Amino acid sequence: MSNLYTLPFDQINKDDFNRVGGKCASLGDMTGAGVAVPPGYAVTTDAYVAMLDETGLRGELENHLKDIDVEDFDALETAAQAIQVRFRAHFLPASVDQAIRNAYAVMGDGLPVAVRSSATAEDLPDASFAGQQDTYLWVIGADDVIDKVRDCWASLFTARAIAYREKNNIPHIETLMSVAVQKMVNAKAAGVAMTLDPNTGDRTRIVIDAAWGLGETVVSGTVTPDNFVVEKVLEEILDRTVSDKHIELVGDAAKGEAIERPVEVPRNTASSLTDKEVLAVAMLAKSLERQKKCPQDVEWAIDADLPDGENLVALQSRPETIWSQKAKAKSKNPYAMGMASITNTLTNPYAGKVKAK
């Protein structure tokens, strides 16, 4: 099978970064490093380019974006709407359509998948791009997958994304989009893990948010997640805060989508992770930080369909940006050494440093 339009995660290497976007590159990277990642494939930017070029879409986009005034919200919104319609007005080029169908068939026809955008700019470490994190869950069947791939492409042209690019002098059409098609996790629990404390930047801590079902409730903030703090080096749980998680997002095979449902009592106030699972998530995040050599923001899930011990999967790992920037900007005083430092240590009260917890 040609890898021009689709590229399985386990075949992605560093050279493919521009073709598969940040998210898929990261998934490929993790897969290659032996991290448990649900299988899937990238719909490459070549597919997107083919879409633009072989359908006449490129000209239509240029037309709508010509002389756009981002300060004029109405005009911007109108152009964005028009572009969304244009995307849906075209079939995918036959070769692209077939490639996506073939790759989906390899994973298993009828397999529920997640379809997510994987922009070439949005996940860059230095640009927390205000692009669209379009995500479609529990998509079943090749026709639906193709629809959602097209929706992801179209999400490059929401009013917000257009305005952002204009302001930052990023060309519109040259900004390419890849799409990740990934086996859906039947998440018992899921969430995010950061390899530093987001409140303080403390790198000795791993902070985990977790809730029942799929992790989108945690990311979007529709649920108050359980919170766990793990000491990164000693690998000990320092703190647990269990919350009332009133809803969960679960797959509905019949509807072919993820649905929200209330969590019954008393499961709502039960911890969504066991201590063992908390440590497993922390170690997964820690290994990703080590592999990528900088603090990470990791999305993970525990798959109800997989056996204990093999059921933790990574869905995404991105460099943490906020504290990493601060650390770079921090001005540094030279450290006192030797006797000068020892004298200073003894002379200056440091009760705040040494204290019983």
Added chain:
Amino acid sequence: MDVKTSMFPSAYDLKAPKGAEGWQDLYPYYTRFNPARRIEEDGKFWFCNSQHWPTPFKPFDTVMLDFAIKCLGQYNTRHLLIPPANGIDYRILNGYVYFSPVAVAPEDIEARVPIFMERAGHYFMNWDQLLADWKVKVKGAIDELNEINFTALPEKEELEVVTGGVGLDSTNHLFEGYEKSIELCYKIWQYHFEFLNLGYAAYLDFFGFVKEQFPSIPDQAIAKMVQGVDSELFRPDDELKKLAKLAVELGIEGAVNTGDVDAALAAIGAASGGDKWLAQWEEAKDPWFNFTSGNGFYSTDKYWIDHLDIPIGYVRDYIERLKDGDDIMRPTEALLKERDRITAEYRDMMDEDAQEAFDGKLGLARTVFPYVEDHNFYIEHWALGTFWRKMRELSALLSDQGFWPEADGMFYLNRTEVRDVLWDYSQAWAIGTEIHGAGIWPAEIERRAGIVKALQSEPPIPALNNPPEVITEPFTIMLWGITSEAVESWVAADDAGDELRGMAGSPGVVEGIARVLRSPDELSQLQKGEILVTPVTAPSWAPVFGKISAAVTDIGGMMSHAAIVCREYGLPAVTGTGKASTKIKTGMKVRVDGNNGTVEIID
């Protein structure tokens, strides 16, 4: 809090326990609260050092307190001029000792800095050589102590004394032996502190640096980066394990388990291969059985070498565990690997400049830290054990002369009174009359024993008067775990519910059944998997750490023995809880959280 009410009582408001009235006369005048200095004394914060002296003193035993405190002070105040800290003032109250660190006046600190830097700098620069010399000095003092012997005055002097024109009699030997013992003990205490506070200072510097890098890093993680795995303090225990393994290898477990220690040694000697075991036993004894079941500070300490039933008992325990399939040896390789992993992972999280500083400070901390652990074997175990043995010999000799009925009666006298007794003995011997002491001391010792017993019946209150707003004295914090928070928790402990707070000594969380032990004689009560709750632990308790699932102490910081050993064994520990051993009762179910430093009574 009302400014007029103190957090803790004044020394002057505390009554003697019933039956202990008049306890003051058991101890030297300079150890007592002195009404002429009341205003000064009430203005200071005093904390009970029950970590080193958990039970009330017999009069003679204050020798260790006097020497320890004086020698700690001399290095801070007169040798090194530690800029902010002089020595530690002390008082005995109801048989327990209270400490109050003496700060240097802020305006005097600066002038001390260059002096301190020069002097301490010299030690840090020449650490290894000075330490090698130190071991020779200490070993020399021990040898000198061993040469001292106390023998009864002869019926008549030897002919050679007369014909040789000596002109002196055997009492000189007696006096000299006593004075020499005291003097050597005093020297040993000076050696004890020669390096100790410097070791702590370098460690604190490293500690402060890492805390600055990672404000929330657990104290034990920093300790783990520095701690050695081959400390001589672990050797005695390791020797017992090796003996247990050898017994199993040789198939002579039965012989080791025969009767009392004499019977066992005889049975081993008769067993095939037993001579090999006995040879290893003999080799281990010197010096490693110079190991006390206490902490070296009391005349009642039992040293393994004088009580071979103790080490043989531990060997039997270890044999038992070997048969259960336990791996009893300390996983030194794994510990070292873990230490390196922890160090590398924290280092990786620092920027380059910080890494460079970290390497330098870690290097110094690792150079000096072995002393902090090893000195304990040389001084408290080996040297002080030898001192106590000599004093017991003297006490037994004087008992034979009729001064007191019990062999250890002398320890109810203070060290000056012992001089009088030696004089009494000598002059009666010379005059050819009876000693006076026979009619004095038996009753007086009985009276004093009654007082000491009455003092023991009440645990000490943890502190006196008001703590300073923040406790900043570095050694106090490090050694005794005395922080502002800890002091507050002592006050709160009375009204708080079922949770006790202390220092997070060693990480991990465990639930289990508590076993409260107040003295090493009770160690045999411990059942496998129980949680040890005790005022304080001593190094020779090491063998029980393989048996327990966690440790909780009343007193102790992150460098206390219990914390060190628990980190070695990977057991949770909470130290410095103030009153765990009185609040928790044997059989209670408790939850020990060594990450957060809390102990919860579950039921």
